[in-house]
Amino acid sequence: MTLIQRYFFRQIALPVAAACAALVGIGILSQSLDQLEIIVERGQSVWVMVKLTLLAVPQLLAVILPIGLFVGALISLTRLQREQELTAAFASGVTRWAVIQPAILLAAIVVLMTLATTLVLQPAAQRQARAEAFAIRTDLAALLVEEGRFVQGPGGLTVYVQQVEQNGLMKNLFVYLDNGKAVRTWDANEARFGRSADGAPTLLLKYGTMQEYSSKGVLNQLSFDSLPFDLSPFTSTDEKVRYKPSDLWIGQLFNPSPAVLARVGTHGELLAEAHSRLSSPLYALTAMAMALAAIMGGAFSRTGYGARIGKAAAVFLVVRVLGYVVVAASAWNGWLNLLQYLLPIAATAVALRLVFMALKPHRRRTWPAWRRLKARFA
Template sequence: MTLIDRYLFRQIGFPVLGAVAALTAVAMLSQSLNNLEVIVERGQSAWTLTKITLLATPQLVGVILPIGIFVGALLGLNRLHTEQEIVVCYAGGLSRWRVINPAVRLAVLAALLALVISLFLQPWAARQMRQELFSIRHDAASTLVREGEFVQASDDLTVYVARVDQNGLLRDVYIHLDEPGGATVYDAAEGRITERDGRPVLLMNNGSQQEFSGSGVLNFLAFDQYVLDLGPHVQTDEPLNFKDSDRWLHELIFPNLDIPFERHNRLTTLAEGHARIAAPLYSIAFMLLALNAVLGGGFSRRGYGRRIAWHAAGAAVVRITGFGVLAACSTNGWLNILQYAVPIGTIIWASRALFRQKIQRYIPLASDRNELVPALT
């Protein structure tokens, strides 16, 4: 790239990066608030919440990237145009394509990045997040323990814990266990849920065991340490199911039709697969809309608020239409062609509108070098 190309690329690229970063931060904050129950109700650490939020980021970026490109490009281009730097480029003999070339390159790079995220990073991160949430939901500690509450873990097991320390130590543990031969009650000053041989166990310290048999005999046992196997009470047969957003592209386009669930949701997974491929095109479409909003008309010292507002509304309509088409494709596979037609049609329209506008150049009069007159080329 030439010096002027690099300059324009930086002037547009930095606002785009800032807009994408700001919108992503807001989306991550919203995501973390939605997952706050992981800490409050499940007793997980702040690191678990951070990990889940970070794993959800690639999917958020895929949705936010076109919007960030549109907003950032508008900021950069509007400043260049209002400060007449674009006019200077035209007066220096640059064609319209030379002026918008850095912005188009930036959009193409963003589209390639979005494609990589959509095809590789998003499904990997989504799978990791789904596995993390699945393990949290079926974690013995989060399933059995709620501070200050009696928890009916199963038909025969009731657990009460007065307090849970930050390090996971349980204080004042009470357990009621119904067994075929009678009922058993455990109480301990402290305990901790851990694993032994791959099975969850409750390690209790400084407590006692009261066993009441069916014949009316009460057996009492004091212990310094006791290990209670929790495996039979927290086991679940629920399988880990991945959503469409968690799957790789080949799993979406070519599902296993021998599985009834896959066969029943064939059109839904196919629509998601085409959406993964078509979504990066919105980055180019939104960049061209931003270019057309600022450069698609004559120069104005009063700004381009009305033109920008119309194009912003058009961008919103285009993206909402894309989401609507995605929903419609879940019932009709032939509509998947519209997932490509919407962004490509926007690219064609914005390009034609952008290059249809004539460039206004300025040349000095021979009689007065300080006076400028416009000449349409």
């Protein structure tokens, strides 16, 4: 690139990066508010909430990057046009294509970033997030412990905890077990969840007693300073992690196994998701082309470009919403997958045509027959 092109690239790239960063921050904030339930109701740590929040970001990037590109490009191009830097470049002999080439290059970079996100980062993060959510949902510690309430667990187990401290220490714990064969109760001043040497989940009870009725109806009582309570008989579950089409790799979407088709979705839904991942990066080119058309697709205006920017934003919103509609419809009609590519490509071509049509002088259209008639009677 020439010196002026590098200058334009920097002037456009910085607002685009700032807009994308702001939108990512808003997305992280909204996701963190949704994940507060994990701390409040599931008793998980702040780190678990942060990890789930960050794992949700790649799925948002496919939507955030084109919008951030559109907003940042409008901000930078408006400033360049208002300060007549674009006019000075044209007056010095720089062609229109040379001026918009840095913007197109930036859009191509965003396309590659979005493609890497949809093909690699999104499925990897979604699968990890799904596994983390499954572990939280099946976490016996979170299911059994609720401060100040009797919680019934599997296998006839009932647990009561008076107080749970921030470090996971439980105070004044009561455990009742009635599995149909024996009735036992444990009470302890302190308790903490842990793992045994072989990795089995245990509940370590401290400073308490255990009561049990024998088969002859005799009450046996045992005092202890430390007693591990094995939780492995109550942790068995047949439930498995259930994935969605957005969690699968691109190869699994195009060539799904019978198990995937049985558990995740139909062949049409998986194909629609696969083509959506490949076509969604093209909307970055559409965003940049419409931003260029809004600022450079007409004559210079000293009063601003609010009307043009509003029209461009409305058209971009309509095109993007239509893209989502086409994705949903493609699950039922495979031929519509072609429209997932044609829609952003056609919108980009129309916008670029408006940019280059601004070079041609506006001429009033007249009919040849009307011109001959006027010449005859003149």
